[in-house]
Amino acid sequence: MSAIPPREGGAAPGATELPRPVAAELQAFETTERERLGLPAGQRAQWVEAVHTAFTRSQRDTTTVLLAGLTEAHDHLLAAAVRRLGYRIEVLPTPDEEAFQQGKAYCDRAMCNPAYFTVGNLLRYLQRLRDEQGLSVAEINRRYLCVTAAGCGPCRFGLYINEYRKALREVGFEGFRVLLFNQTIDDQQMGEGGGLEVNAKFLIQVLRGLILADIVNLLKYRTRPYERVPGATDAAVTRSRAVLMEALEQGRGMIAALRQVRREFAAIPVDRTRVKPKVALLGEIWAETTEGDGNYRLPAFLEGEGAEVEVQPLTTWILTLLWEPRFDLARLARLWPRYGKAREEAPRRVWLKVMAARGVEQAIRITFYVSGWLAGLRDFRIPNIDRLAQQAHPYYDVEQRAGEMFLEVAKTMEYGDHATAHMVLSVKPFGCMPSSGVSDGVQSLLTERNPQTLFLPVETTGDGAVNVYSRVQMQLFKATDMARREAQQALTASGLTLAEVQSHLARYPKLGNALHRSPHRYACNAANLFHEIGRRLSL
């Protein structure tokens, strides 16, 4: 129970000043009188929210930490990386429609749907533990806990923990621990008792897991639309994930594992002359990342409709999260001589912190590029967050820190300016405040100025996929047209026919390899290949 029961007895502090026998008699008299008058004693019962976060170090060996919320690759590689530190980790399945319905029933009304998906997913898992494996609630509460990410500035995402507690209470799992993993590490919700030790080692492992998963996903989405044998890419992804997980868990053999990944992908037979529109999938972080019903399985749908999807690596998101405190610190330090001290530390220390933060950001980039290079990921750049912020600022003030901040606006501008995608599909939960309430409004101006980028914002409600698919098809139709025109233009410009391209590829199979990237000229990859071959032949 989370409500405090009414206080017993009606004696007030002042009464104690009476001689004891008098006070006692008075008390007895009051009780009788209250009974006679039918007056309940004491104050009203009051609600107190019960928060369960105790997790001690000694419980670590017997407690399974449940993890979910990103792509399959992210969840599994992250789990493997953290297992290395001695945690017992289990990955929940990707949230689906059923999880959504469950979440909707027990969370607050009008929450954004990632809350319904993720909370419902946990509920379902715990119910299965109880109903199918016969564990008692007490046992589940003792043996399991869940870690969830938080902190998106002032957006509902940071308040999901509240929904977890509400839903768990409603379903009968009062006492189940849900810990917040916040980017501001000093958060009190992170679990009392030191069970979850968020130190440098832990964070490095988390980052390694996430970066490797980004690389696998980028390779997957680049290759799959062109595979000659359906399923070959997915099989390579499964094998790659396994070798990377093994290396992460054992803490060695990472270079060999990454090379193995490269071999896996290089071996997938592909036809890179297929003309496909490139669709950049942007939006709210959960909706753009999940691979389940949370975004109507949009990546798979787009591929089915003949598109190549460019997904956003979480690394960019992590760098943006790191950018925020670093930017603020540096700014306060700069204002210090004019406006006086805003923090307790000396400005020198503040500047040192800023430099340290930059160092961490660089380390992440280097890890990404080196790992990517070893795994065969070519020609992918993590954007410079400072530049993105600066670019977006005239349209989307960088002081706004909710959700994806300026990221959506900045990326849309990038895709428009550099013509690296035919279509930007921005997917967000219905009523997402920063994304559909603000970013979309600002982006409408950008698309007006950049009509050659097709921009489609889509809100997900958890159901009604048919209508969303229809709207996506509406834009994809035009994107396909653009890709075809680019391919035709590339062929015409280089004076080639498709047959000539094919015969050239037969002679130089390296050009047709899954990992090969032609120099960028068009958004369409096939057009780039035609252009590259044209140039080779003309030299």
Added chain:
Amino acid sequence: MGSAPPRAPHSLARVQKQTVGTSTALPAAQGDSLRIGIDVGSTTVKLVVVRPGTPQVLWQAYERHHAHQPERVLELLERAEAEVPGLAAPGTRVFVTGSGAHPLAEPLGARFVQEVNAVTLAVERLHPDVMSVAELGGQDAKIILFRWNQRTGERQAWTSMNDRCASGTGATIDKCLLKIGMPAEDVQRVHLSDRPMHHIAAKCGVFAEMDVVNLTKTGVPAEEILCSLGDAIVQQNLSVLARGNTLKPRVLLLGGPMFYFPFLQECWRRRIEETWHDRGIALPKGVAPERLIEVPDNALFYAAYGAVIYGERIAEEDAPYRGSAALRAFIQAGRQARFGSRAGPPLAADADELAAFRAAYTIPPFEPPRLAAGSTVRAALGVDGGSTSTKAVLMDEDGRILNKAYRLSKGNPIQDVKELLAELKAHVEEQDAALEVTAFGATGYAAGVLENALRADVNVVETVAHMQSAVNLFGEMDIICDVGGQDIKVLFLKNGELRSFRLSNQCSAGNGMLLQATAEQFGVGVSDYAEHAFQARLAPRFSYGCAVFLDSDRVNLQREGFGREELMAGLAMVLPKNIWQYIVQVPRIDGLGRRYVLQGGTQYNLAAVKAQVDYIRERVPDAQVHLHPHPGEAGAIGAAMEALRVVRQRGHSTFVGLEQAIAITYATRTDESTRCGFCTNRCPRTYITTRTPDGSEAIYISGFSCERGTVPDVEALKAFNREQRERARRLPNLAAEEARRVFASGFPVEPLPEPGAPVQGAAPPRGWLGRARLRKRRFVRSGAATQAARAEVRIGMPRVLDMWSTAPFWRAYFETLGVPARNLVFSRESGERMFADGAKYGAVDPCYPGKVAQAHIHDLLTHHHSPQRPLRYIYFPTMPSTLGAMGSDIGLSCPVVTGTPNVIKAAFTKEVDFFAARGIEYVDAAVNFGVPVLQRAHLHATWGPRLGITRDENEFAIEQGLRAQAACEAELQQRGREVLESIEREGRFGVLLLSRPYHLDSGLIHGVPETLQELGYPVITLRSIPRDPAWLERFFREDLAAGRITHPLDIRDVWPEAHTANSAHKVWGAKFAARHAHLAVVDLSSFKCGHDSPTYGLIDNILTTANVPYLALHDLDANRPTGTLRIRLRTFAHALRVREEQLAEHTRKERELAERLRRKREELLAGGRDDAPVGVPPLAALQPAGGQP
């Protein structure tokens, strides 16, 4: 693309208009193989046969499919095959488009093309000069805009389509037509004229229906309602679907509704031309005005024709037509049971279960008791003028039901009642008896009109009427669940009195009307619904919630192959989910009680009852679920009972009498003479004048949006105002006071210090190494010319969002800097008219408080700016954190609040820079109140260059601003303290509004505070609760002592993760109310408020644990749901009155106890030692406020 528009006599653009259900046969096709284009929409199927390479249409047809898409397509194809020679021959190719086309593509061998693209292709081919297209379909609305790409020189299409929500589409019109009850042929003859327009919320189909019902009820002529509806739909599309873009000329209007309804075309014309005018769009020369916005002759067939054009782009051998036989085979076999995953068990597992259920729940037919010939029946009459039907009950003085009558609303409620009364009277007279009506009670939507016209003895709020009827019949119950046509009411009882209640809000998620409409769509009478639903052997799972979404779900499921019976069973099973999970919001109902009564007209449908009973029993196995024997008339019965009670008490009835009532005549008038002229909204009002044969006349006024509209003339208004002032004195309305105070000028700012004056308290400038430069600082002033220039600057600020939290700061800041108070201009408070005029710019659709900002900017641009009195700046700062009540730790603002200034900039500079065009600079630069250093730096960076202010001036002005803000807060809290202490002293209830500061805008709060005042309660706002720790200590003493909180404003005991100012303040307000025995709470939230949603459960827990009477009004939106708001507030007031009596009783007892304790103590002390310390009496005895009422 882009060939010349065809001019052939039988090209698509020239074929004669078709009516539904006909086809045109043209001369046999010769030569080339043919192309078929099929457009399968949500309500109709369109088919064209075209000869490739020409715009020639050989055959075309348009049919409603009544949700039998494949069957209808098959029928059309068979007809086409019979009438167009060579169509079935090899080489014919087929292309499909439309929301229902996808599943048919494979069996037909067709290629699918998305419908918007198909329309785009057709328009590109047929009309190279068209720049915009608006198409309304059954459940779709599309806007296509063409623009020239400067870089490539091509005409590019920008497309927009509604997502799931079918608001503003043909479906909305269809549903509303049912409510208006106008024959389709007549609708086609309605034209837009200078008729008065009424407010209809087209934002949602359900809202629109509600408004239409209300207008119909108050007797507004059908033509006016239709035109208002058309206009609302057009505005909805222009403001949401167009995403702020302008539909530039030439414009094509396409789709069924556009084609058939002239008034709709005219509404589009009027509004589009208005935007051209507002936005200064140049009209193309040499085009006749009527061709600028045109409905082409074949507006229905563009998508089908476009699908064929698409075919030209793909390989010649692609999409070969497999013939109608292939489709027939698919319908017979391929369509079956592809629905495994989405189907669940049926309503009844087997015949035995069904039989047992029927035996228990079938309501025996009502047999009116025989009346003795020659007798005079004295009876009370109860009338329930509901949203879709009117019910009347005759009850004898012992509470026995003598007869009842029911009528689907025909429009005017007076007409309905006249007919019902005549019917009841005739029935009595048939038995040679006479009828005397001794009491008359009215309830329901139409109760106001009836009370006025027929002088009813009582006008009972529906909820109370329903409750009384159930309690009278079943005794003590825990829950009454009433499902009517439009509303769902769930009442929670304790000791026969209303404990709390939940009503469906204006968003009537899947109610009785949905079941009825579904039955009608399937051609089944609503009385046969259950028979059909019980036949289903499985039931598809619908996702519960919005009725419009449910309807589109139904269309999708039907497309998947579910049959009529299954769909009906599935929909019946959604009903309990909607009631308990969507409206009541309690996933575990076992804690609510175990004695249920089901009533309301929908309970005549046994399928709905079975679904409800099963749902309840599954969760509460020992539940007793009773079915009211007169489910539809429960309200009318309650009204009759209440009338009997009142007449008995009073000794006479006010009812005009049966004969007079039957013979009453009435006239409705809505014109310029009835328009309300008491404010700029100028609401179109309707006067219903009734006259009884004895000559007495009554006027009932409807259609107003504020209380001033209830009076007909200036004299009456004066009296009304006097009464208002008197009421405000007795019952303060702090919401109105706060709304005035926050934006009022008058804070005495200090003048800027003289140049060279020593700077007080400013941080000394520091060197790079952190050492303070030790020199005296002197105040730096800007030059005289700059200062003088500032006196001329006019700054406009929108009265929206966080400006409500910071206005005193801004006023004082600018006034200190030398901008005169008269030059600081705030936009007016929001209003329907303002929103209608200024809401066409935004590209996003957030909460209403966010969306209305564009109308405020528009107001500043158009109403406050003129060449004579120009605005120099419009200032709408981006404020990531605000000057909230909870301190700087919890000071963040919501993302929409923070981001709206940027969104506004995008919206007003996108196509045309509206600011630059008027010489105004729009300033949306950020200011962060959360970090004082940033606040100073931000403001100096913003206003330093613009107003030429120095850093010292900036900082001095900030200080003045903060002082003004603090003074305003202190004043508000002082008023709050007075009111809180007075209600405590007087033992009364006050109502605390839990809302965000900006909800106090009269255009957002929809008269809630005034209604509460009218019902007899003082209104207290969140900001007016004193935040002085010493004053608060007595309320939070126990929490502080227990260490749950460290400060009276701390909310970590209930919400450890709170971080946004306004949400946290609301939760704190709930905590305060839970500790103040004299407060009831109305919790207000806007639809789509992302920051309030996580507090719904929290506030509910806090208030219900402490047993605080409270009412949640979530989902406030642009439209003013007067009807539903009043029902809720009146029901709330009813519950509150019961609580007030209890509170009075409790206070009396506490006082008695205190007195007895005092005497006892004196007695004991007198008998004890003389030197005993004198203690204070027990706290509880002194402070009745702490106890539980």
